[in-house]
Amino acid sequence: MTNPVQTSLLSGIDPEITARLSVDRRAFFKRSVASLGMLASAPMVLAVTAQQAFGQSLPAEIKDVLNYALTLEHIEDFFYRSGLEADGLIPHEYMAIFTHIGLHEAQHVALLESVLGADAVARPEIDATAGGQYADVLTNFDTYLTLSQTFEDLGVAAYKGQAGNLIGNNDLLQTALQIHSVEARHAAIVRKIGGKKPWDGAYDEPMSKEDVLAAAQPFLA
Numbered sequence: 503m504t505n506p507v508q509t510s511l512l513s514g515i516d517p518e519i520t521a522r523l524s525v526d527r528r529a530f531f532k533r534s535v536a537s538l539g540m541l542a543s544a545p546m547v548l549a550v551t552a553q554q555a556f557g558q559s560l561p562a563e564i565k566d567v568l569n570y571a572l573t574l575e576h577i578e579d580f581f582y583r584s585g586l587e588a589d590g591l592i593p594h595e596y597m598a599i600f601t602h603i604g605l606h607e608a609q610h611v612a613l614l615e616s617v618l619g620a621d622a623v624a625r626p627e628i629d630a631t632a633g634g635q636y637a638d639v640l641t642n643f644d645t646y647l648t649l650s651q652t653f654e655d656l657g658v659a660a661y662k663g664q665a666g667n668l669i670g671n672n673d674l675l676q677t678a679l680q681i682h683s684v685e686a687r688h689a690a691i692v693r694k695i696g697g698k699k700p701w702d703g704a705y706d707e708p709m710s711k712e713d714v715l716a717a718a719q720p721f722l723a
Contacts, residue, residue, distance in 0.1 A: 603688050
């Protein structure tokens with residue numbers, strides 16, 4: 503699967519940020535690759551850039567949106583890590599797909615944590631069974647697939663619902679939209695694996711923060 507989150511964003515960074523940092527982009531990217539290792543990508547470097555350029559000056563409402571997104575990404579990251587570690591859960595023919603999805607979610611977590619720095623929320627206690635409602639989630643692939651679709655559809659609706667709150671920061675908005683598009687691709691392939699249409703209609707509906715958190719709450723231990 504092609505991951506749009508890997509598309510270079512360096513050319514889109516606000517010139518004021520570059521001036522404020524007073525660094526050569528290529529040198530900065532090389533240093534970031536050296537320090538971030540396998541996690542290094544253009545959006546990851548953008549995250550570090552934003553943190554250094556704005557630091558604690560990020561508006562409280564933007565921090566709130568990013569921490570909200572980070573909480574959801576933590577749930578997804580935990581869900582895919584747990585599934586990939588569960589022996590025999592994911593059929594061999596789908597292992598590569600879920601490995602890639604899991605890697606993407608881990609990258610989303612790392613990116614958001616880098617932007618937020620010390621303000622990033624800690625990973626919450628997560629219960630993949632939702633208090634026993636999905637007790638066989640890590641032993642029954644059909645149940646796992648159902649929850650995967652649920653989480654991916656929820657992520658798409660959540661990012662769409664919060665996009666307007668990031669309009670004041672074009673760089674973060676662009677990155678959020680790139681994550682949104684990747685979540686939509688995840689949702690499509692998971693639906694296809696489950697024998698469903700990759701889409702429901704011509705338009706996706708956003709969800710409010712309150713509704714998304716209500717849906718996610720059972721998975722927070």
